[in-house]
Amino acid sequence: MGNKFGDIDFNVPPSQRYGVTHKHEIRTNMESRLPELPHILSKTLEEAHVVIRQFFTQTTNKSAAIVGNHAFNDLDSFIDCILSGDGRSAARAARSLYEHLINYCEVTSSPTAAERYLEHAAVTTDLLGNLTHGLHYLRGMTHKRERTRLAKLRRDGSARLKVALAKFGPRFRRDWSSLNLYDRAASHGYSSHYDTYRLLSQVTHGSCGGVLGSHAAIAGRSVHRTGLSLELAVLSYLEGFTFFRAFAKEIGARQSIDTRSLVERVDLLIHYWPRYRAALMEVDSLIWPESPPPSPVAVLALYPNERIRWFFWEPALGRLKPAHTPEDGDWMEKGFRKIVRRGEIFIPPNMEGRPITTDVPGVQVTPKEGSPWFEASAIFPPGSKPSAAWFNPT
Numbered sequence: 001m002g003n004k005f006g007d008i009d010f011n012v013p014p015s016q017r018y019g020v021t022h023k024h025e026i027r028t029n030m031e032s033r034l035p036e037l038p039h040i041l042s043k044t045l046e047e048a049h050v051v052i053r054q055f056f057t058q059t060t061n062k063s064a065a066i067v068g069n070h071a072f073n074d075l076d077s078f079i080d081c082i083l084s085g086d087g088r089s090a091a092r093a094a095r096s097l098y099e100h101l102i103n104y105c106e107v108t109s110s111p112t113a114a115e116r117y118l119e120h121a122a123v124t125t126d127l128l129g130n131l132t133h134g135l136h137y138l139r140g141m142t143h144k145r146e147r148t149r150l151a152k153l154r155r156d157g158s159a160r161l162k163v164a165l166a167k168f169g170p171r172f173r174r175d176w177s178s179l180n181l182y183d184r185a186a187s188h189g190y191s192s193h194y195d196t197y198r199l200l201s202q203v204t205h206g207s208c209g210g211v212l213g214s215h216a217a218i219a220g221r222s223v224h225r226t227g228l229s230l231e232l233a234v235l236s237y238l239e240g241f242t243f244f245r246a247f248a249k250e251i252g253a254r255q256s257i258d259t260r261s262l263v264e265r266v267d268l269l270i271h272y273w274p275r276y277r278a279a280l281m282e283v284d285s286l287i288w289p290e291s292p293p294p295s296p297v298a299v300l301a302l303y304p305n306e307r308i309r310w311f312f313w314e315p316a317l318g319r320l321k322p323a324h325t326p327e328d329g330d331w332m333e334k335g336f337r338k339i340v341r342r343g344e345i346f347i348p349p350n351m352e353g354r355p356i357t358t359d360v361p362g363v364q365v366t367p368k369e370g371s372p373w374f375e376a377s378a379i380f381p382p383g384s385k386p387s388a389a390w391f392n393p394t
Contacts, residue, residue, distance in 0.1 A: 018316035019225060019289035026085055026228055026283060033279035040272060041079050044265040048075065051248065054257045063107035063114040071100035071247055078240045085280060087213055087232025088203050094240030095200035098193060101247045102181060105188040108254050113177060119164045120176035125157030190246070196239050203232065213284070221292040230284040234277045241269050298326065298365040300336055301355035301379055308333045311379070312367040313359070319373040323365035332360060354379050 014021040031038075052072050059065045074096045081090035107114040129150050138146055165172055177184060185191045202210035213231030216223050245266040252259035294315040301309050312323040326332075339345050340356055347356060357379055 013286040015286050015290050018293035020316050029283045047262040047265045051259050051262050063117040067104045082237050085228045085230050085233045087229035090236035091200045091203040091232050094236040097240050097243040098197045101243050102185045106184050116176050122160035122164045126161045129153030129157045218292050223292050230280040234280050238273045241266055298360040298363040301357045303355040310365050312365050318376045321367035322371045323367050326363050326365050
C-alpha cells in the first residue's frame with residue numbers, strides 16, 4: 001500500500017479518513033458482501049468457453065468471426081471490471097459490447113457490410129505503418145528492423161487502402177460502415193438501447209457527465225475522487241450483461257450453435273444485479289468523505305537550532321514531505337522568526353524537541369525529488385484516530 005499510507009488506520013471506513021483508500025481494500029469489502037459472485041461469474045465463463053470454441057470452429061463468415069473476437073475478449077475484460085468495481089473500464093467494455101452486438105447483426109445480414117468490415121483492415125494497416133514516433137527510442141539493428149517493418153506496412157497498406165477507397169469512397173477511411181451506429185441498431189431492433197450506449201460513451205469521450213461516481217458536491221464544495229467508480233460499475237453491470245445476452249441470443253438464432261445454456265447463465269447474472277447494486281452502493285457510501293478533504297498545505301518549521309525547513313503537508317494522509325523553499329520564501333522565514341521571538345505564537349507544552357510550525361495559506365511548495373513521506377507526528381503533536389466498522393484488507 002506504499003509508505004505514505006503508514007499512518008492511516010484501515011480499520012475505519014474511508015469516509016472517516018478523508019476518503020483515502022486503495023483498490024485492494026475496496027475489493028475486500030466487495031467480496032465480503034458478494035461472496036457468491038465469483039462462482040456465478042465462473043460458471044458463466046464455463047458456458048461461454050463452450051460457445052466460444054464452437055463459434056470459432058463453425059463460423060465461416062470471416063467478418064462475424066472478427067466481431068466475435070472483439071465481443072468475447074471484451075466480455076472477459078468486462079467481468080474482471082465487475083469483480084473489481086472498476087466502473088470506468090466496465091463502462092467502456094459495456095459500451096463496446098453494444099457495438100459488437102450491432103456489428104455482428106450487420107455483417108451476418110449483409111454481404112456488402114461483411115466485405116466493407118474486412119476491407120477496413122487496410123485503414124488499420126495504413127495507420128500502423130505511419131505510427132513512427134517510437135522509432136527514436138530504438139537503437140542499432142532494432143531501429144533498422146522496425147523502420148523496415150513500418151515501411152513495408154506503409155507500402156502494403158497504401159496499395160490496399162487505395163483500392164478500398166476507390167471502391168467505397170473517401171468516407172470509408174473514417175468508418176467501415178456506410179450507416180451510422182444508430183441506423184444500424186434501428187435496422188436490427190436495438191435502437192432502444194442507444195441512449196444507454198450514449199451514456200456509457202461519456203466516459204470514453206471525456207464528457208462532463210462521464211465522471212459519474214468520481215465527482216460529488218459535499219458541503220457546498222466540489223470533491224473529485226481518483227480510483228474506482230462504483231456507481232459506474234453498478235450501471236455498467238446491468239447494461240453490459242444485457243448487451244452480451246442479446247449477442248449470445250443472436251448467435252443462437254443466426255448460426256447452428258446452441259447458446260441457450262449461456263443465455264440462462266447470463267440471465268442469472270442479470271437477476272443478481274439488485275444484490276450487486278445494494279452491495280456496491282453500501283461500499284460507495286463508506287468511501288466518500290463525510291466532509292471535503294483538506295487541501296495540501298505549505299508548512300514552515302523553525303527548529304531549536306534556529307534552522308528553518310519547509311514541508312509539503314498532506315493532511316488527508318497525516319504525512320509530510322520535505323519541500324523546496326518557495327519563491328520569496330526568505331521574507332516569510334524572517335517574519336516567522338520575529339513572531340516567535342516576540343512570543344506571539346502559541347507553543348504546545350508537549351513539543352519534546354519538535355520544531356515550531358505554522359501553515360502558510362496561499363503558498364504552494366514543491367516536495368523535494370525522491371524525498372520520503374514521514375509521519376506528521378514527527379513535527380506535530382500526535383492526534384487521535386476515529387473508529388468504526390470497516391473490513392481490514394490484510
